[in-house]
Amino acid sequence: MSEIIPIFYDHSSGRSILRFADSEDKNNLDSGPTNILKLAKKYDLKKIYFVSDCFHTFVESFKLCKKAGIQLIFGLEITMCPAIKEKSDESVKNHHKIIVFGKNSQSYKDLIKLYSSYKTNSEAKYYVYRCDDEILKKHWTDNLVLVLPFFSSAIARNTLVYGASIIPNYPVDPVVMRETGSNHIHEKIINFALDKYNKNQKLEEIKTKTIYYENRKDSKPWIIFRSIYEKTEFSSPGLDFCCSDEFCFESYLELTK
Protein backbone atom coordinates (compact mmCIF):
# COMPACT_ATOMS: atom_id res chain seq x y z
CA MET A 1 0.00 0.00 0.00
CA SER A 2 2.05 3.00 -1.17
CA GLU A 3 0.33 5.13 -3.81
CA ILE A 4 -2.16 7.74 -2.53
CA ILE A 5 -5.40 7.71 -4.50
CA PRO A 6 -7.22 11.06 -4.84
CA ILE A 7 -10.94 10.57 -4.32
CA PHE A 8 -13.07 13.35 -5.81
CA TYR A 9 -16.61 13.82 -4.53
CA ASP A 10 -19.58 14.89 -6.61
CA HIS A 11 -20.71 18.50 -6.44
CA SER A 12 -24.35 17.47 -6.84
CA SER A 13 -24.34 15.59 -3.51
CA GLY A 14 -23.52 18.84 -1.69
CA ARG A 15 -20.11 17.76 -0.43
CA SER A 16 -17.72 19.22 -2.97
CA ILE A 17 -17.44 22.60 -4.71
CA LEU A 18 -15.58 21.08 -7.65
CA ARG A 19 -17.80 20.40 -10.62
CA PHE A 20 -16.73 17.58 -12.87
CA ALA A 21 -16.30 19.92 -15.81
CA ASP A 22 -17.42 23.37 -16.89
CA SER A 23 -20.62 22.44 -18.61
CA GLU A 24 -20.79 25.75 -20.51
CA ASP A 25 -17.94 24.90 -22.83
CA LYS A 26 -17.34 21.20 -23.18
CA ASN A 27 -15.20 21.78 -26.28
CA ASN A 28 -12.73 23.94 -24.39
CA LEU A 29 -11.94 22.30 -21.10
CA ASP A 30 -9.22 24.88 -20.42
CA SER A 31 -11.69 27.72 -20.00
CA GLY A 32 -13.83 28.53 -16.95
CA PRO A 33 -13.26 27.82 -13.26
CA THR A 34 -11.26 24.89 -11.95
CA ASN A 35 -12.97 21.55 -12.22
CA ILE A 36 -12.00 17.96 -11.67
CA LEU A 37 -11.27 17.24 -15.31
CA LYS A 38 -9.07 20.32 -15.62
CA LEU A 39 -7.04 19.26 -12.58
CA ALA A 40 -6.71 15.75 -13.97
CA LYS A 41 -5.41 17.05 -17.31
CA LYS A 42 -3.07 19.60 -15.74
CA TYR A 43 -1.49 17.08 -13.36
CA ASP A 44 -1.59 14.14 -15.75
CA LEU A 45 -3.91 11.91 -13.76
CA LYS A 46 -4.59 8.79 -15.80
CA LYS A 47 -7.63 7.89 -13.70
CA ILE A 48 -10.28 9.90 -11.89
CA TYR A 49 -11.83 8.22 -8.84
CA PHE A 50 -15.19 9.94 -8.58
CA VAL A 51 -17.68 9.26 -5.79
CA SER A 52 -21.33 10.22 -5.72
CA ASP A 53 -24.48 9.12 -3.96
CA CYS A 54 -26.41 9.34 -7.24
CA PHE A 55 -26.04 9.09 -11.02
CA HIS A 56 -26.91 12.67 -11.95
CA THR A 57 -23.47 13.48 -13.32
CA PHE A 58 -22.33 9.98 -14.29
CA VAL A 59 -23.14 10.00 -18.00
CA GLU A 60 -21.61 13.45 -18.61
CA SER A 61 -18.50 12.62 -16.56
CA PHE A 62 -18.05 9.30 -18.40
CA LYS A 63 -18.32 10.93 -21.84
CA LEU A 64 -15.95 13.78 -20.92
CA CYS A 65 -13.36 11.37 -19.50
CA LYS A 66 -13.54 9.22 -22.63
CA LYS A 67 -12.99 12.32 -24.79
CA ALA A 68 -10.02 13.37 -22.64
CA GLY A 69 -8.49 9.88 -22.63
CA ILE A 70 -8.83 9.56 -18.84
CA GLN A 71 -10.32 6.50 -17.15
CA LEU A 72 -13.33 7.27 -14.95
CA ILE A 73 -13.63 5.00 -11.94
CA PHE A 74 -17.05 5.70 -10.51
CA GLY A 75 -17.99 4.87 -6.93
CA LEU A 76 -21.51 4.87 -5.56
CA GLU A 77 -21.63 5.99 -1.93
CA ILE A 78 -24.43 4.19 -0.11
CA THR A 79 -25.89 4.79 3.33
CA MET A 80 -26.26 1.39 4.98
CA CYS A 81 -28.52 0.41 7.85
CA PRO A 82 -29.17 -2.86 9.68
CA ALA A 83 -32.59 -3.28 8.04
CA ILE A 84 -34.52 -0.80 5.93
CA LYS A 85 -37.72 -1.60 7.85
CA GLU A 86 -36.13 -0.21 11.04
CA LYS A 87 -37.07 3.43 11.27
CA SER A 88 -36.17 5.10 14.54
CA ASP A 89 -33.72 7.65 15.87
CA GLU A 90 -31.97 4.73 17.57
CA SER A 91 -31.51 3.01 14.21
CA VAL A 92 -29.88 6.16 12.79
CA LYS A 93 -26.95 5.54 15.14
CA ASN A 94 -26.24 2.40 13.11
CA HIS A 95 -26.22 4.20 9.77
CA HIS A 96 -22.84 3.93 8.10
CA LYS A 97 -21.47 4.25 4.59
CA ILE A 98 -19.86 2.10 1.97
CA ILE A 99 -18.60 2.96 -1.49
CA VAL A 100 -19.18 0.51 -4.32
CA PHE A 101 -16.76 1.01 -7.20
CA GLY A 102 -17.19 -0.48 -10.65
CA LYS A 103 -14.44 -2.77 -11.88
CA ASN A 104 -15.22 -2.83 -15.59
CA SER A 105 -17.64 -1.74 -18.33
CA GLN A 106 -20.34 -4.16 -17.15
CA SER A 107 -20.30 -2.67 -13.65
CA TYR A 108 -22.37 0.38 -14.66
CA LYS A 109 -25.42 -1.81 -15.25
CA ASP A 110 -24.88 -3.65 -11.95
CA LEU A 111 -24.49 -0.37 -10.06
CA ILE A 112 -27.68 1.00 -11.59
CA LYS A 113 -29.60 -2.13 -10.53
CA LEU A 114 -28.23 -1.86 -7.00
CA TYR A 115 -28.98 1.89 -6.81
CA SER A 116 -32.53 1.43 -8.14
CA SER A 117 -33.26 -1.34 -5.66
CA TYR A 118 -33.20 1.06 -2.68
CA LYS A 119 -33.60 4.48 -4.31
CA THR A 120 -36.98 3.61 -5.82
CA ASN A 121 -38.20 1.89 -2.67
CA SER A 122 -40.05 4.32 -0.41
CA GLU A 123 -39.72 1.81 2.43
CA ALA A 124 -35.96 2.35 2.34
CA LYS A 125 -36.23 6.02 3.18
CA TYR A 126 -35.74 7.35 6.72
CA TYR A 127 -34.31 10.85 6.41
CA VAL A 128 -32.24 9.44 3.53
CA TYR A 129 -32.53 6.45 1.23
CA ARG A 130 -30.77 3.49 2.78
CA CYS A 131 -29.64 0.08 1.73
CA ASP A 132 -29.19 -2.98 3.95
CA ASP A 133 -27.03 -6.10 3.85
CA GLU A 134 -29.86 -8.17 2.34
CA ILE A 135 -30.37 -5.81 -0.63
CA LEU A 136 -26.62 -5.46 -1.11
CA LYS A 137 -26.13 -9.22 -1.19
CA LYS A 138 -29.03 -9.69 -3.61
CA HIS A 139 -27.55 -7.29 -6.17
CA TRP A 140 -23.87 -7.99 -5.62
CA THR A 141 -21.78 -9.15 -8.59
CA ASP A 142 -18.12 -9.80 -9.31
CA ASN A 143 -18.00 -6.58 -11.34
CA LEU A 144 -18.10 -4.54 -8.15
CA VAL A 145 -15.61 -3.63 -5.41
CA LEU A 146 -16.74 -2.79 -1.89
CA VAL A 147 -14.77 -0.08 -0.10
CA LEU A 148 -15.10 1.29 3.43
CA PRO A 149 -14.79 5.11 3.48
CA PHE A 150 -12.46 6.28 6.24
CA PHE A 151 -14.62 8.73 8.22
CA SER A 152 -18.03 7.10 7.84
CA SER A 153 -17.45 3.34 7.83
CA ALA A 154 -18.98 0.97 10.35
CA ILE A 155 -15.63 0.89 12.18
CA ALA A 156 -15.47 4.68 12.47
CA ARG A 157 -19.11 4.92 13.57
CA ASN A 158 -18.73 2.15 16.16
CA THR A 159 -15.70 4.02 17.53
CA LEU A 160 -17.11 7.53 17.68
CA VAL A 161 -20.89 7.29 18.05
CA TYR A 162 -22.50 6.44 21.38
CA GLY A 163 -24.92 3.58 20.95
CA ALA A 164 -23.63 2.47 17.55
CA SER A 165 -23.19 -1.30 17.36
CA ILE A 166 -22.90 -2.10 13.71
CA ILE A 167 -22.11 -5.67 12.76
CA PRO A 168 -21.79 -5.59 8.99
CA ASN A 169 -22.43 -8.67 6.93
CA TYR A 170 -21.00 -7.72 3.56
CA PRO A 171 -21.19 -10.04 0.53
CA VAL A 172 -17.43 -9.80 0.05
CA ASP A 173 -14.39 -8.69 2.02
CA PRO A 174 -14.24 -4.92 1.70
CA VAL A 175 -11.19 -2.80 0.93
CA VAL A 176 -10.36 -0.32 3.68
CA MET A 177 -9.62 3.34 2.91
CA ARG A 178 -6.89 4.95 4.98
CA GLU A 179 -7.24 8.72 4.72
CA THR A 180 -3.88 10.47 4.53
CA GLY A 181 -2.93 13.97 5.60
CA SER A 182 -6.42 15.12 6.53
CA ASN A 183 -5.21 16.75 9.78
CA HIS A 184 -8.70 16.04 11.06
CA ILE A 185 -9.38 15.61 14.79
CA HIS A 186 -10.64 12.06 14.19
CA GLU A 187 -7.87 10.82 11.90
CA LYS A 188 -5.62 9.34 14.55
CA ILE A 189 -8.34 7.65 16.59
CA ILE A 190 -9.95 6.10 13.50
CA ASN A 191 -6.54 4.80 12.42
CA PHE A 192 -6.15 3.30 15.89
CA ALA A 193 -9.54 1.58 15.54
CA LEU A 194 -8.70 0.35 12.03
CA ASP A 195 -5.35 -1.04 13.22
CA LYS A 196 -7.17 -3.00 15.91
CA TYR A 197 -9.91 -4.22 13.54
CA ASN A 198 -7.66 -5.14 10.66
CA LYS A 199 -5.06 -6.92 12.79
CA ASN A 200 -7.30 -9.98 12.67
CA GLN A 201 -9.36 -9.32 9.54
CA LYS A 202 -6.33 -8.60 7.33
CA LEU A 203 -8.37 -6.72 4.74
CA GLU A 204 -6.73 -5.02 1.79
CA GLU A 205 -6.03 -1.33 2.46
CA ILE A 206 -5.59 1.65 0.16
CA LYS A 207 -4.20 5.10 0.98
CA THR A 208 -6.59 7.83 -0.09
CA LYS A 209 -6.99 11.60 -0.08
CA THR A 210 -10.53 12.94 -0.12
CA ILE A 211 -10.88 16.06 -2.26
CA TYR A 212 -13.70 18.59 -1.95
CA TYR A 213 -11.91 21.72 -3.30
CA GLU A 214 -8.70 22.71 -5.03
CA ASN A 215 -6.66 24.80 -2.56
CA ARG A 216 -6.74 25.35 1.19
CA LYS A 217 -8.11 28.86 0.72
CA ASP A 218 -11.07 27.33 -1.12
CA SER A 219 -12.26 25.82 2.15
CA LYS A 220 -14.01 29.18 2.75
CA PRO A 221 -16.29 29.01 -0.31
CA TRP A 222 -16.65 25.29 0.42
CA ILE A 223 -18.09 26.04 3.85
CA ILE A 224 -20.34 28.73 2.36
CA PHE A 225 -21.59 26.18 -0.19
CA ARG A 226 -22.22 23.59 2.49
CA SER A 227 -23.94 26.14 4.71
CA ILE A 228 -26.33 26.99 1.88
CA TYR A 229 -26.93 23.28 1.30
CA GLU A 230 -27.59 22.72 5.03
CA LYS A 231 -29.65 25.95 5.31
CA THR A 232 -27.33 27.36 7.96
CA GLU A 233 -24.82 30.23 7.80
CA PHE A 234 -21.06 30.71 7.56
CA SER A 235 -20.63 31.91 11.14
CA SER A 236 -22.49 28.84 12.37
CA PRO A 237 -22.47 26.18 9.65
CA GLY A 238 -23.71 23.40 11.95
CA LEU A 239 -21.19 20.92 10.55
CA ASP A 240 -19.96 18.69 13.37
CA PHE A 241 -16.17 18.45 13.52
CA CYS A 242 -15.74 20.37 10.27
CA CYS A 243 -12.27 21.47 11.33
CA SER A 244 -9.78 20.86 8.55
CA ASP A 245 -8.86 22.72 5.37
CA GLU A 246 -6.80 19.79 4.10
CA PHE A 247 -9.50 18.14 1.96
CA CYS A 248 -7.98 19.74 -1.10
CA PHE A 249 -5.99 18.88 -4.19
CA GLU A 250 -3.19 21.20 -3.01
CA SER A 251 -2.70 18.94 0.01
CA TYR A 252 -2.70 15.85 -2.25
CA LEU A 253 0.03 17.37 -4.43
CA GLU A 254 2.19 18.12 -1.37
CA LEU A 255 1.82 14.55 -0.12
CA THR A 256 2.76 13.05 -3.46
CA LYS A 257 5.63 15.41 -4.35
Next chain:
Amino acid sequence: MSIGSNLLRFQKNQEFSADDLETEGLNGIYSRPWQWGHVEFTIDRNIKDFSRYIWWPNLNVSKDAARITRFNYQDYKDKAEDPVKLLEEFEDIFYSKSKKVVNQNLIGFDGLILNNWRRALGKKPHWDWLYEPYKVYDTLALSRAFKKGLTPDTSSPEAFLIFQFKMLSIRERLKCSLGAIGKELKIEFNEAGLHNAADDTLLVREVFRKQLYHFELV
Protein backbone atom coordinates in the same frame (compact mmCIF):
# COMPACT_ATOMS: atom_id res chain seq x y z
CA MET B 1 1.21 1.24 46.52
CA SER B 2 -2.40 0.94 47.67
CA ILE B 3 -5.34 0.18 45.40
CA GLY B 4 -6.73 3.33 43.85
CA SER B 5 -3.69 5.44 44.64
CA ASN B 6 -3.31 6.17 40.93
CA LEU B 7 -6.69 7.94 40.90
CA LEU B 8 -6.51 11.64 40.12
CA ARG B 9 -8.44 12.59 43.23
CA PHE B 10 -5.50 11.40 45.33
CA GLN B 11 -2.88 13.27 43.27
CA LYS B 12 -2.78 16.34 45.52
CA ASN B 13 0.04 17.97 43.61
CA GLN B 14 -1.32 17.37 40.13
CA GLU B 15 -1.84 20.69 38.39
CA PHE B 16 -4.74 21.29 36.05
CA SER B 17 -5.36 24.09 33.62
CA ALA B 18 -8.83 25.07 32.48
CA ASP B 19 -9.24 27.38 29.51
CA ASP B 20 -12.21 28.88 27.77
CA LEU B 21 -12.22 30.76 24.48
CA GLU B 22 -15.00 33.13 23.45
CA THR B 23 -15.21 33.29 19.67
CA GLU B 24 -16.57 35.34 16.82
CA GLY B 25 -18.77 32.42 15.72
CA LEU B 26 -19.16 28.66 15.56
CA ASN B 27 -17.22 27.97 12.37
CA GLY B 28 -14.79 25.12 13.03
CA ILE B 29 -12.20 26.38 10.51
CA TYR B 30 -12.57 30.17 10.53
CA SER B 31 -14.05 31.47 13.79
CA ARG B 32 -11.28 33.04 15.85
CA PRO B 33 -11.16 33.47 19.62
CA TRP B 34 -11.29 37.00 21.05
CA GLN B 35 -11.22 36.22 24.77
CA TRP B 36 -9.12 33.70 26.68
CA GLY B 37 -10.16 32.76 30.20
CA HIS B 38 -7.72 30.68 32.21
CA VAL B 39 -7.43 29.06 35.63
CA GLU B 40 -4.75 26.82 37.13
CA PHE B 41 -5.48 24.66 40.13
CA THR B 42 -4.88 21.48 42.01
CA ILE B 43 -7.66 19.47 43.62
CA ASP B 44 -7.65 21.65 46.72
CA ARG B 45 -5.69 24.77 45.79
CA ASN B 46 -6.38 27.64 43.39
CA ILE B 47 -3.14 28.74 41.77
CA LYS B 48 -4.09 31.53 39.39
CA ASP B 49 -6.79 32.86 37.12
CA PHE B 50 -6.99 35.56 34.48
CA SER B 51 -8.76 36.74 31.39
CA ARG B 52 -7.08 38.21 28.31
CA TYR B 53 -8.39 39.64 25.06
CA ILE B 54 -6.98 38.66 21.69
CA TRP B 55 -6.71 41.42 19.08
CA TRP B 56 -7.87 40.89 15.51
CA PRO B 57 -8.23 44.07 13.43
CA ASN B 58 -11.00 42.49 11.34
CA LEU B 59 -12.80 40.65 14.14
CA ASN B 60 -16.34 39.84 13.08
CA VAL B 61 -18.40 38.70 16.04
CA SER B 62 -21.71 37.32 14.81
CA LYS B 63 -24.90 38.84 16.21
CA ASP B 64 -25.69 35.71 18.16
CA ALA B 65 -22.16 35.37 19.57
CA ALA B 66 -22.19 39.06 20.58
CA ARG B 67 -25.53 38.70 22.31
CA ILE B 68 -24.61 35.51 24.18
CA THR B 69 -21.19 36.76 25.31
CA ARG B 70 -22.28 40.40 25.87
CA PHE B 71 -19.44 41.45 23.57
CA ASN B 72 -18.54 45.15 23.78
CA TYR B 73 -16.24 46.27 20.98
CA GLN B 74 -14.79 49.32 22.73
CA ASP B 75 -14.04 47.35 25.86
CA TYR B 76 -12.42 44.66 23.72
CA LYS B 77 -10.37 47.19 21.72
CA ASP B 78 -9.07 48.84 24.88
CA LYS B 79 -7.90 45.58 26.40
CA ALA B 80 -6.91 43.38 23.45
CA GLU B 81 -3.34 42.18 23.03
CA ASP B 82 -1.11 40.83 20.29
CA PRO B 83 -2.48 37.42 19.18
CA VAL B 84 0.99 36.01 18.45
CA LYS B 85 2.30 36.78 21.92
CA LEU B 86 -0.88 35.50 23.56
CA LEU B 87 -0.83 32.26 21.57
CA GLU B 88 2.74 31.63 22.74
CA GLU B 89 1.66 32.14 26.34
CA PHE B 90 -1.40 29.95 25.86
CA GLU B 91 0.54 27.11 24.30
CA ASP B 92 3.31 27.28 26.91
CA ILE B 93 0.73 26.41 29.52
CA PHE B 94 -1.55 24.20 27.38
CA TYR B 95 1.19 21.93 26.12
CA SER B 96 2.99 21.75 29.46
CA LYS B 97 3.74 18.11 30.30
CA SER B 98 3.08 18.74 33.98
CA LYS B 99 -0.47 20.01 33.52
CA LYS B 100 -3.65 18.18 32.62
CA VAL B 101 -6.16 20.14 30.59
CA VAL B 102 -9.79 20.53 31.65
CA ASN B 103 -12.43 22.26 29.56
CA GLN B 104 -16.13 22.26 28.76
CA ASN B 105 -16.42 20.85 25.22
CA LEU B 106 -12.71 21.19 24.49
CA ILE B 107 -12.84 18.18 22.19
CA GLY B 108 -15.99 19.28 20.39
CA PHE B 109 -15.29 22.98 20.05
CA ASP B 110 -12.55 24.87 21.92
CA GLY B 111 -9.87 22.56 20.51
CA LEU B 112 -11.04 23.48 17.00
CA ILE B 113 -10.92 27.18 17.94
CA LEU B 114 -7.36 26.82 19.24
CA ASN B 115 -6.42 25.47 15.82
CA ASN B 116 -8.27 28.36 14.16
CA TRP B 117 -6.11 30.72 16.25
CA ARG B 118 -3.00 28.96 14.95
CA ARG B 119 -4.28 28.92 11.38
CA ALA B 120 -5.11 32.64 11.48
CA LEU B 121 -1.47 33.31 12.39
CA GLY B 122 -0.09 31.15 9.58
CA LYS B 123 0.75 28.20 11.86
CA LYS B 124 -0.22 24.63 10.99
CA PRO B 125 -3.06 23.30 13.13
CA HIS B 126 -2.41 20.05 14.97
CA TRP B 127 -3.98 17.64 17.45
CA ASP B 128 -0.88 16.30 19.21
CA TRP B 129 -2.11 17.58 22.60
CA LEU B 130 -5.37 15.63 22.26
CA TYR B 131 -3.57 12.35 21.83
CA GLU B 132 -1.22 12.69 24.78
CA PRO B 133 -2.14 9.99 27.29
CA TYR B 134 -4.69 11.17 29.88
CA LYS B 135 -4.03 14.80 29.02
CA VAL B 136 -7.56 16.02 28.26
CA TYR B 137 -10.67 15.93 30.48
CA ASP B 138 -13.76 17.30 28.80
CA THR B 139 -16.27 18.31 31.47
CA LEU B 140 -19.14 18.22 28.97
CA ALA B 141 -18.33 14.60 28.08
CA LEU B 142 -18.02 13.72 31.77
CA SER B 143 -21.29 15.51 32.59
CA ARG B 144 -23.11 13.49 29.95
CA ALA B 145 -21.63 10.30 31.32
CA PHE B 146 -22.84 11.33 34.78
CA LYS B 147 -26.37 12.00 33.51
CA LYS B 148 -26.50 8.67 31.64
CA GLY B 149 -25.11 6.73 34.59
CA LEU B 150 -22.08 5.63 32.58
CA THR B 151 -18.59 4.89 33.84
CA PRO B 152 -15.76 6.40 31.80
CA ASP B 153 -13.49 3.78 30.29
CA THR B 154 -10.04 4.71 31.53
CA SER B 155 -8.49 1.31 30.78
CA SER B 156 -6.15 2.95 28.26
CA PRO B 157 -5.52 6.50 26.97
CA GLU B 158 -7.21 5.58 23.65
CA ALA B 159 -10.22 4.07 25.40
CA PHE B 160 -10.67 7.20 27.52
CA LEU B 161 -10.45 9.47 24.48
CA ILE B 162 -12.90 7.28 22.55
CA PHE B 163 -15.26 7.38 25.53
CA GLN B 164 -15.15 11.18 25.55
CA PHE B 165 -15.76 11.34 21.78
CA LYS B 166 -18.77 9.05 22.21
CA MET B 167 -20.22 11.16 24.99
CA LEU B 168 -19.94 14.23 22.77
CA SER B 169 -21.86 12.41 20.02
CA ILE B 170 -24.98 12.13 22.20
CA ARG B 171 -27.82 14.15 20.69
CA GLU B 172 -30.33 13.62 23.49
CA ARG B 173 -30.94 16.77 25.53
CA LEU B 174 -29.35 16.06 28.89
CA LYS B 175 -29.07 19.58 30.38
CA CYS B 176 -25.30 19.48 30.58
CA SER B 177 -24.55 23.11 29.82
CA LEU B 178 -22.08 24.57 32.28
CA GLY B 179 -24.76 26.58 34.06
CA ALA B 180 -27.19 23.66 34.31
CA ILE B 181 -24.52 21.33 35.68
CA GLY B 182 -23.28 24.01 38.07
CA LYS B 183 -26.80 24.34 39.51
CA GLU B 184 -27.34 20.60 39.70
CA LEU B 185 -24.07 20.14 41.57
CA LYS B 186 -25.05 23.00 43.90
CA ILE B 187 -21.96 25.03 43.04
CA GLU B 188 -22.11 28.71 43.87
CA PHE B 189 -21.35 30.72 40.79
CA ASN B 190 -22.08 34.02 39.09
CA GLU B 191 -24.94 33.14 36.75
CA ALA B 192 -24.74 36.54 35.09
CA GLY B 193 -21.13 35.74 34.18
CA LEU B 194 -21.95 32.67 32.06
CA HIS B 195 -20.44 32.84 28.56
CA ASN B 196 -17.72 35.14 29.80
CA ALA B 197 -14.50 33.15 29.52
CA ALA B 198 -13.23 34.38 32.89
CA ASP B 199 -16.31 33.22 34.81
CA ASP B 200 -16.78 30.05 32.79
CA THR B 201 -13.32 28.74 33.65
CA LEU B 202 -13.93 29.29 37.37
CA LEU B 203 -17.10 27.20 37.08
CA VAL B 204 -15.34 24.51 35.01
CA ARG B 205 -12.76 24.23 37.79
CA GLU B 206 -15.45 23.58 40.42
CA VAL B 207 -17.43 21.20 38.20
CA PHE B 208 -14.30 19.17 37.51
CA ARG B 209 -13.41 19.01 41.21
CA LYS B 210 -16.80 17.36 41.79
CA GLN B 211 -16.35 15.05 38.79
CA LEU B 212 -13.08 13.77 40.24
CA TYR B 213 -15.26 12.18 42.93
CA HIS B 214 -18.08 11.07 40.62
CA PHE B 215 -15.69 8.93 38.61
CA GLU B 216 -12.47 7.04 39.09
CA LEU B 217 -10.44 9.20 36.77
CA VAL B 218 -6.75 8.55 36.22
